Amino acid sequence: MESLLQFLFSGLTVGAVYALVALGFTIISNASDVVNFAQGEFVMLGGMITVFAHEAGVPLALAAVLAILLTAAVGVALNKLAIEPARGAPVVSVIIITIGASILIRGASQLIFDKQLHRLPSFSGDAPIRIGGATLLPQSLWVIGGALVVFVALWLFFTRTLTGKAVLATANNRLAAQLVGINTRAIMTLSFALSAAIGALAGVLATPITLVSYDVGVALALKGFAAAMLGGMGNPKGALVGGLLLGLFEALTAGYISSQYKEAVAFIVILAVLFAMPQGLFGAKSTERV
């Protein structure tokens, strides 16, 4: 029983990171139908910039803010320099562009920073909290709390604000959105900035637990993408639930079946969900326009 609780805790922590990455995917896909494979690099940048700024003597909180702002700027640059010029290109081309961007960002960070593993001090100490025989790191609460706060904020943004609804309108029908006076270019820029900032936040929160190096992005992007798919692309609720579920599946598999195959089970579950309900758990049913 205690070990089950322990697995649940670690699953929720990892799952919260996946959920944050998936929320980042959700924003961009909501605005543009683009799936951004460089999403994992935002997480890496968030962690790396914070580490290096902190080592240079900047206070941790300020370093984190700096990292989030800089990563958001990278997100905007990605949109302006690579996504916007390729508007209307087929899906394969956009996939290659964002994968190219992820390779480029990785290559650049390897030059600017280094190839070492780095960690940050925990925000509220390392004394584990004991709950029912299992232990929970205070930093885990930061990660899970961060994911919940971002989710609620995004949910309010998409349902309660005019800008949020403009984002949804842009994704739904770009031309119609322009006709009712929405500045779709500004919306795209906003989405990339937001998405990158959320990715960077995930990096800042998770680095004290998971450590960071220049090449952590690929795995995170794949897991976040898988989580977003599991929940249903474009739906913040789906991203949150998909991320947490994926984390739990992984932790339970690692605990009870085989730690080597924990990631395999995640992908098997996703394949099964895609076959049974191709729109994911919370995705809207869509019919193809002829």
Add this chain to the structure above:
Amino acid sequence: MLSTKWLQLAVLAVLIALLPLLFPSGYYYRIGALIFVNALAVTGLVILVGWAGQISLGHAGFAGIGAYACALAPEHLGLHPALAVLLGAGISAALAALIGRPILRLKGYYLGVATLGFGILVTMVLTNERVWTGGPDGMSVAELGLRDLLRDMGVRISGGVFWYWFCGLVLLIGAWFALNLYDSATGRALRALHGSEVAASTIGIDVPKLKLQAFVISAVYASVAGSLLALQNRFITPDVAGFMHSIEMVTMAVLGGVGSVFGAIFGAVILTLLPQVLTVFAEYEQLVLGAVMILVMIFLPRGLLPSIAARLKRKSS
């Protein structure tokens, strides 16, 4: 009057035959063979991505199956390496048929993630089943034995030279098959479903069956390419099935021009040579590769070869 198909094949054959005249050292034969192997895998992707319009981000998984079939079957089943190539191709085809049925119902990004998941599963099995595969460190592969046969016949050539000609020959056969397919009823139907699946099915094309055929054929191409890679390197690691290898394959296809066999081969040439040229600036390799991928997709969205051809045509008219 030669048809374009035979003209294309003749050009390819002449290029393969004449290229060694420019080689300053034996090392270039190795790179040439590597280009042909990549081009073969990418030709398969032309059929799947370029003609049928489906995405795969996991085709390296099939290359991995082909490669490890050549490594494992001779050791454990006592099979001749040449038969192991066929066994690998058979397993890849069967697996592609099995997973293709449910996977190919998906579209766009969803199809991408499903194929990607498949590729990752293959890599994981190859990495984790240490007892069989030697884990991440890889394992050695038996000699194909064809060179000994040639020696008995009195022909003595070095390994690099042999693999250059052998892979060149297999690529020619692969290209011949693909070009034949393009002109056949199946090829036309594939291109029709790329245009519009609904329209294709209204004129009586069995869309799911056709997509599955394209998927299986392209899997066999990737598998044979993987086998050739394993046999000529005599050593193999799970990286051959990895995510980055899948991406590399799709990038080669799209970079050169995914609509035509020649374009894809051109893409394979560029992307195989690029890292060789960049070894001097090893630190910048990823940076340059990423930039090239983005720039080509933005400025030459149809791929290098078609864009260059269109530009030449405009100039001459």
